[in-house]
Amino acid sequence: MAENATTLHALIRAGADDATALSSPGGVPLTFGALRALTDRTIAALNAQGIGRGDRVGIVLDNGPEMAAAFIAVAAGATSAPLNPSYKADEFNFYLSDLNAKLLVVAEGSETPAVAVAEKLGVPVVRLRPTPEAGAGSFTLAFTGAAAAPAAKGGPAEAEDIALVLHTSGTTSRPKIVPLKQSNVCASAGNIRRTLAFTADDRGLNIMPLFHIHGLIAGILAPLSAGGQVSCTPGFNALKFFGWMSEVRPTWYTAVPTMHQAILARAGRNKETIEANPLRFIRSSSSSMPPQVMKEIEDVFGAPLIEAYGMTEAAHQMASNPLPPRPHYAGSVGLAAGPEIAIVDDEGEPLPAGEIGEIVIRGNNVMAGYENNDKANAEAFTKQGWFRTGDQGSLTPEGYLSLTGRLKEIINRGGEKISPREVDEVLMDHPAVSQCVTFAMPHDKLGEDVAAAIVLREGQTLVEKELRGFALERLAAFKVPAKILILDEIPKGATGKLQRIGLAQKLGLV
Template sequence: MAEKAATTLHALIRAGSDEATALSSPGGVPLSFGALRALTERTIVALNAQGIGRGDRVGIVLGNGPEMAAAFIAVAAGTTSAPLNPAYKADEFAFYLTDLNARLLIVAEGDGSPAVAVAERLGLPVARLHPTPEEGAGSFTLSFGDMPGGAPARGGPAEPDDVALVLHTSGTTSRPKIVPLSQRNVCASACNIRTALAFTSEDRGLNIMPLFHIHGLIAGILAPLAAGGQVSCTTGFNALKFFGWMSEVRPTWYTAVPTMHQAILGRASRNAEIIKANPLRFIRSSSSSMPPQVMQEIEAVFGAPLIEAYGMTEAAHQMASNPLPPRPHYAGSVGIAAGPEIAIVDEDGEPLPAGETGEIVIRGDNVMTGYENNEAANASAFTRQGWFRTGDQGTLSEDGYLRITGRLKEIINRGGEKISPREVDEVLMDHPAVSQCVTFAMPHDKLGEDVVAAVVLREGESIPEKDLRGFASERLAPFKVPAKIVFLEEIPKGATGKLQRIGLAEKLGLA
């Protein structure tokens, strides 16, 4: 099949026939592959006319839905797209837009996002996206206001080694790192997922994942399109609307994080007729570990296999995936290598035999070549043999099934949302009453982990917990705000006197 060789987004979206539906939305007019390709060409020409071309960073702040999916594809096909979480506060937008060295910001017409005021303060041009849903789900035009225009340094469709997508990953010991993913990386991952899940032009996905995340962008949108299949783009996850969407869209599959699956499961019994009338080929789960009990219940209720996969931003999402039947898939395992090579290594980066516990490492066409402008991080992230260290610990069985036994990193994984404790520390430390702060993970029965901060106040100071949480909520997206703040006289330290996040929940009796 010709699409196997796609190494650019421009080529990837050629998989479907002109008339076949590429994008749809509940209640909307379908957008064909022919129309998606034409929209992409028009967008590249429009951006080029404003002097924005290959390698130029374009921040995209749009709500979930078909416009976000189409804008991501069209922008990334000719420039470098930088999707940002619309829930960010002004300070966060200022950090990310500056750190990315963005050349343009795209927001929806009439959107009062704080990103607009931040862009104006930074002297960053803002383009307004006007949806034209009557021309097909996701269809849009861009208006550039009084941008002066001009010729880009490099125009036209992007080439395989151009950067398609930049995202930040949370770090615990440093500021968030920039992950540049090339056209080749992104297309390799989309094709790996297409192969692992045996997508065809007959598949219809129901996307409920946020489209500022690698999971939603690659698995939710690009992988099915790479097979000429279609994706129905919702406005975002809503357990109350899920079964209505399922009845209307008649999907063959969907992908989500475990907390979403659990919420869907909670409403499944009253929607048994819809489930029966719309059999799914499979259900996919990724971004945090799926409790085995939940997996068994979902499979029983939906009568479909739950395929757990393992991904991360630096690998343009997928690294491992459980195979489809008739091959076995196991609860507690993230499956077999599904694209990149996977190995388990010791502290020196030397390979370990099957069954031994060590760090999970990967290498392949979907893996980034390195963090941007961060030699120190790259020196520790790659082994001498060119393997990328995931920071996760696990084992590989004799037959190649991977189990993750723990995270080496201290990143908090709140229902699939990755949070840098250092980022939360820095916000809380800005409060004049706070002397010391360590943010860490506390176990949570539904989210897996939640955010907690241990705080030492300055001498003579006092502040109610709710006031300090309110201070944080003005500066951080809601999912990053600590669910609990513990006030201490002194934060427990490790043997070398360092403040340690790992094990702090246990030490403070919060586990």
């Protein structure tokens, strides 16, 4: 086991040569020995083209084993910059320019607009050709044009080199670059491995997008760091999930709450599959899991749902509920699981247990700072070296963390501060409600007022007035949504998260 690996090159030494590292539904398994050989070949090929440690390589590939393998192989010798394949040309133009990419990896035959953008920017493009017969994720790279001078800094990356660069979501401002060192990424993978007690016997079913920190670290690197196996799907598909479950026989999976809810909606007709493939646990992260959904998942799957708390700047995991027999609680994201966690007031002073304030973290999985952004760094870090998460919450005396919301998402209704999560939880208690997201909408006198968008359970009917009455019995009147929209689907972000910021505009309430 790569117990204290500080580089990706060391992390993938965890598995036995002939043990499966990556697989895919219907595919030939790729062993750890083959993954290590593929990584070394890729580093050598990049070095020969002048790409070495610290050079940024944009990766635009669909979800699947090739994306997982390419991320690892590139990041082990250069800097991986995975980009969402569904971006439009102007988005690729922004990200490739902002990253100062030295190379772009795309699939052979891919029609992605990223290619034309790279050519316009003078960024060389390399085509990745999958060789699935050699194992899931196996590939060769086809470079065009004359070879550049060999890389100045070749060979495997070192602990302080940047392994991965991602942008923040930028819901309210220009996206910021988050550079994560090899040591940050490996520390986070190790934290998750210990939290979830991964071993070489674990098999994960990855349905998370691999341009996102959750999928890359929790879905791929953490289980590999224990010598475990990951089966990489083409991406989330609720209709195919139970077929994959039957074939892969996973011991666990990780997802965001909206994915869990979509899986839950189809669980009733897949009881035999669930019983035939008992899971050790199910993990949820990246946005809050409604307690009602957590209970339903645990009842249906007969497995603990382990909610965790992560963000890109911390290379994903910050806190997690523990595995049984230790308790895990609905509405809590658990105990510090890697970095130190504290709650501070507006002045940055620590608050005692039970008090609500801003959540701050520090640890070896946390980035050193945003790239080329002194203003953001001055705001993000305290004098004591704590990173300000922008989330509000409180700690119990036992150390369990509860979130009350993003500071930016707290609704300020004429001076009354309202946590959208509190309203969500009340509305989710109505038996007809399947999904809910509460958000701020502009108000000419109060500044902001409370609004909510909901999706009903299949076959249920409900009118806005009835749901407002239900909420009024359980919430102070000022917290009851002034407007409730009943929708077939709530708009989601690229990673499947429900996003409160900007929702009023998207839904025409501005």
